[in-house]
Amino acid sequence: MFPTVKKVSHSITIPVSNAVEINDAKEDQIISIAYDKSVALIRINCPGLDGDDWVIEVFTALKECSTAFDMVSIQPHQVSFTVKSGLVDTVYDSLEKLEFHPESVADCVRLSVRGSCGQPLLSTITAVAETLAQFNIPILRLAESYGLIEVLIEAEYISEARKALAKRFNVYIHC
Structure with missing residues (x-):
C-alpha cells in the first residue's frame, strides 16, 4: 500500500540563499x-574488485558485528571511518573474513x-x-x-x- 499524499492549499516558498544572512568576515x-x-580511524583500500559493491560489503560487515561508526569518507579507492578504540579488533576480525585488510590510526x-x-x-x-x-x-x-x-x-x-x-x-x- 502506498502512502497517501495530501495536497496543500497554498504553495510554500523556500527562501533563496541570499535571504539568509551569513557573514563569514564576522x-x-x-x-x-x-x-x-579513544577513537580510532580505520582505512580500507579498494581490494581490486570491480565496481563499488565492496563498499556495501564493508558497511554490511560493520552492521553485522553491531559496530557504530562515524566520520565516514568514501573515496574512489578507499573507505575510512572512525570507531571507538575498543572496537578496532572487532572491526579487523569482521573485515578480515571478507579478505579486506584495514589500516588504523588507533589513538x-x-x-x-x-x-x-x-x-x-x-x-x-x-x-x-x-x-x-x-x-x-x-x-x-x-x-x-x-x-x-x-x-x-x-x-x-x-x-x-x-x-x-x-x-x-x-x-x-x-x-
Missing part, C-alpha cells in the same frame, strides 16, 4: 571546545568546537585549521555542520591543540 561566537578520547581524539545559534561556523573552521597548522598538528578529519566543528587528530597532539585553540578562541576546554 567572528563566530564560540561557546565551548570539548574533546573525547585519536575528536575535538568539538561548538558555536552559538546553530549557524555555520564559516570563519571558525578556517581559524581551527590555521591554528592547528601553525603548530604542525596533522588533521585527520575536519567537518562543520551548523554550529559544530569536529576535528580528528592523533592523541599525542591533544595537549598542544587544547592550548592553541583555547588561546585562539579565548575559551575554557572541557575534558
Whole structure:
C-alpha cells in the first residue's frame, strides 16, 4: 500500500540563499571546545574488485558485528571511518573474513568546537585549521555542520591543540 499524499492549499516558498544572512568576515561566537578520547580511524583500500559493491560489503560487515561508526569518507579507492578504540579488533576480525585488510590510526581524539545559534561556523573552521597548522598538528578529519566543528587528530597532539585553540578562541576546554 502506498502512502497517501495530501495536497496543500497554498504553495510554500523556500527562501533563496541570499535571504539568509551569513557573514563569514564576522567572528563566530564560540561557546565551548570539548574533546573525547579513544577513537580510532580505520582505512580500507579498494581490494581490486570491480565496481563499488565492496563498499556495501564493508558497511554490511560493520552492521553485522553491531559496530557504530562515524566520520565516514568514501573515496574512489578507499573507505575510512572512525570507531571507538575498543572496537578496532572487532572491526579487523569482521573485515578480515571478507579478505579486506584495514589500516588504523588507533589513538585519536575528536575535538568539538561548538558555536552559538546553530549557524555555520564559516570563519571558525578556517581559524581551527590555521591554528592547528601553525603548530604542525596533522588533521585527520575536519567537518562543520551548523554550529559544530569536529576535528580528528592523533592523541599525542591533544595537549598542544587544547592550548592553541583555547588561546585562539579565548575559551575554557572541557575534558
